[in-house]
Amino acid sequence: MTNDWKTRTKLVHEGSRRSQYGEMAEAIYLTQGFVYPTAESAEERFIKAGEDEFIYARYGNPTTRMFEERIAALEGTEDAFATASGMAAVNGALTALLRAGDHVVSSRALFGSCLYILEEVLTRYGVNVTFVDGADLDQWRAAVTPATKAVFFESMSNPTLELVDITEVSKIAHAVGALVIVDNVFATPVFSRAVEQGADVVVYSTTKHIDGQGRALGGVICGTREFIRKVAEPYLKHTGAAMSPFTAWIMLNGMATLDLRCRAMAESALKIAEVLSGDDRISKVIFPALASHPQHALAMAQMGSGGTLVTFDIKGGKEAAFKFCNALEIIKISNNLGDAKSIATHPATTTHQRLPQPQKDALGITPGLIRLSVGLEDVGDLIHDLQNALSAI
Numbered sequence: 001m002t003n004d005w006k007t008r009t010k011l012v013h014e015g016s017r018r019s020q021y022g023e024m025a026e027a028i029y030l031t032q033g034f035v036y037p038t039a040e041s042a043e044e045r046f047i048k049a050g051e052d053e054f055i056y057a058r059y060g061n062p063t064t065r066m067f068e069e070r071i072a073a074l075e076g077t078e079d080a081f082a083t084a085s086g087m088a089a090v091n092g093a094l095t096a097l098l099r100a101g102d103h104v105v106s107s108r109a110l111f112g113s114c115l116y117i118l119e120e121v122l123t124r125y126g127v128n129v130t131f132v133d134g135a136d137l138d139q140w141r142a143a144v145t146p147a148t149k150a151v152f153f154e155s156m157s158n159p160t161l162e163l164v165d166i167t168e169v170s171k172i173a174h175a176v177g178a179l180v181i182v183d184n185v186f187a188t189p190v191f192s193r194a195v196e197q198g199a200d201v202v203v204y205s206t207t208k209h210i211d212g213q214g215r216a217l218g219g220v221i222c223g224t225r226e227f228i229r230k231v232a233e234p235y236l237k238h239t240g241a242a243m244s245p246f247t248a249w250i251m252l253n254g255m256a257t258l259d260l261r262c263r264a265m266a267e268s269a270l271k272i273a274e275v276l277s278g279d280d281r282i283s284k285v286i287f288p289a290l291a292s293h294p295q296h297a298l299a300m301a302q303m304g305s306g307g308t309l310v311t312f313d314i315k316g317g318k319e320a321a322f323k324f325c326n327a328l329e330i331i332k333i334s335n336n337l338g339d340a341k342s343i344a345t346h347p348a349t350t351t352h353q354r355l356p357q358p359q360k361d362a363l364g365i366t367p368g369l370i371r372l373s374v375g376l377e378d379v380g381d382l383i384h385d386l387q388n389a390l391s392a393i
């Protein structure tokens with residue numbers, strides 16, 4: 001984007017378009033199509049459908065376009081394409097780019113549906129996929145080949161908050177001409193500098209921090225104009241990935257408070273991680289902003305924050321973890337994250353239930369593990385809730 005607005009200004013104003021009525025709030029253009037004054041202008045529109053010219057909502061819509069411009073400005077990319085869900089964005093970014101015979105290297109610690117796309121979908125169409133331990137740079141170096149078209153990873157993994165070094169993995173990928181595609185949900189758009197650090201394409205599930213209030217599914221792919229318009233868009237617009245204008249309006253409103261929310265949540269997360277670290281009913285606390293995190297230095301360099309999630313292992317395994325969850329009053333048992341409401345998840349029996357035991361072991365998903373998404377409640381109330389629930393075990 002061409003202005004030099006700071007982040008919070010962009011989050012409130014970037015991409016706004018006003019109709020002839022000069023409405024204050026972003027308008028929801030709940031329309032599937034557009035009317036042309038003449039047959040000639042319809043013909044013209046179909047030839048060049050430019051940035052301000054829409055022909056069908058599956059291809060683009062003014063409300064959705066406002067959201068795309070706002071997130072691209074935040075992420076520091078030339079362009080973005082909004083999708084109906086985070087998975088439509090992950091699938092779109094990979095499937096639009098890859099052809100039979102191409103090779104992809106991916107970190108192993110992936111969100112379940114991302115793993116499905118890499119393991120089951122891409123391979124079905126003749127794409128070769130190699131999985132590596134994302135934190136081990138030697139494995140990335142050993143895995144890339146001249147046929148490697150893309151590397152894919154979650155910059156911070158779910159639920160054990162392990163980081164991938166974006167700068168170093170990007171160097172390894174670019175040396176063989178591969179594109180770096182990052183699923184950056186856990187890092188949040190606020191703490192992300194992924195593009196600066198070498199990523200070519202950044203993907204978000206906007207269902208998480210961007211909505212931030214648990215209302216709507218959404219996703220977005222951010223990248224160069226070349227990637228978004230020449231590679232991604234043709235695939236996305238013809239296969240029906242589009243975000244609805246109503247969802248885009250929800251996301252636009254989420255963006256206005258995104259910076260404030262993520263910073264407040266990360267501040268509370270650090271306080272909670274510190275308190276839990278000193279609790280002898282807990283065997284391990286994982287939070288990147290704690291000095292005890294094995295990649296603490298990398299986390300500070302890459303995100304400058306620990307993020308908004310805290311993962312911890314309760315002594316006493318599944319039974320203790322369940323008693324703990326059931327005793328929570330403010331914090332809800334659920335599986336979203338990045339929400340204003342704090343959420344406790346027991347990955348072993350929910351989000352990661354279907355993984356075979358050896359894979360759970362490899363990813364560190366133990367029976368006592370809890371993933372806490374820290375919300376916007378008063379941090380004192382949250383700490384009180386956590387301590388009460390620990391006492392109930």
Ligand SMILES: *Cc1c(COP(=O)(O)O)cnc(C)c1O
Pocket residue numbers: 085086087088090111113114154158183185186205206207208217218219
């Ligand atoms: C939630 C999530 C997704 C999928 O997003 P949806 O909006 O649920 O489709 C992908 N990657 C990560 C890391 C996520 O947390």
